[in-house]
Amino acid sequence: MIEIIIQALMLFASLAVLATASFFAIKYIEDFMEITRLSEVATGFVILAIMTCMPEITVAVFSVQHGTAGISIGTVLGSHLFNIGIVVGLLAAFGSLRKCGTEALVELTDLLFLASIIPLLLVAFKAASPIVGILLITVFALSFYRMSKKRHPPTFDYIKEGHVERKKPIIILATILVAVVFVVLSARTAILSATEIIKLVGISQSEIGAKIFAVGTSLPEFAFGLVALKRGRVHLALGDAVGANLTTITLVLGLVLLFAPSAIEQMMFTEILIFVLIMNIILWRYLTKGGVTQFGGIILITVYIVFQAIF
DSSP states (O other), rough: HHHHHHHHHHHHHHHHHHHHHHHHHHHHHHHHHHHOOBBBHHHHHIIHHHHHHEEEEEEEEHHHTTTOOHHHHHHHHHHHIIIIIIIHHHHHHHHTTTTTOOHHHHHHHHHHHHHTTHHHHHHHEEEEEEEEHHHHHHHHHHHHHHHTTBBOOOOOOOGGTTTTTOOHHHHHHHHHHHHHHHHHHHHHHHHHHHHHHHHHHHOOOHHHHHHHHHHHHHHHHHHHHHHEEEEOOOOOOHHHHHHHHIIIIIHHHHHHHHHHHGOOOOOHHHHHHHHHHHHHHHHHHHTTTTSSOOOHHHHHHHHHHHHHOOO
């Protein structure tokens, strides 16, 4: 009982740090956007998404070295589904995404859809894994280049007051990095504490497994999404969620396929990819129409629930 209380306190403390760090990250990212003129979608991908995906990138590198790359693949695809099904799904269900379809966001979703089709070459045409890996990494490089070119005119009144000019870009970027590190670490601690609580109350490890771990890796995107939504930065939240998916399915999965081609379990890989494609098609369809309706959000959440029930 005492151990459960200790783990519960650790969980609540981690969530408090997660919320605070997310707030400061979003706050300083707003300053960064005004200095660089990056659009919200581009900033969500170029800065937030890549930073929050650093743990997955690190895990992928070490898992390849230790011959356990299959775990990394499962986590990538599982977190991909959570980001769209739950993070984007809930934002839409709250009615925040009805009119969110910008050119940059649609382009990012197009690239995500393309990236999710490429791995099917492994199954459909028995293509060599290293070739598919190179294709995915190329898509990531192209996406990063194109998004980094997206600019917008200054929009905040406090720019005129010199609020942003007094801060050096390097200081702002360093603050964002520190905040994101705290977000990632607190998210990891929270999911580990939750896992320990689940074990202590008697739920089997097989029920914990990859599903909870995948949710844990997506917790930073979820936290950023909620804080960004509260501050009226819907496109920043979407850029992070969709951008994180694009980063993991291109860069992370690409690295694994390039250096550990034998890590693929064809059957499971194919079945999960089908759900990835379904969610990407739904998201793409709504965004090209101007935004994701509340009904669309419910559909995304439902697809994720079906995925969890089947797997």
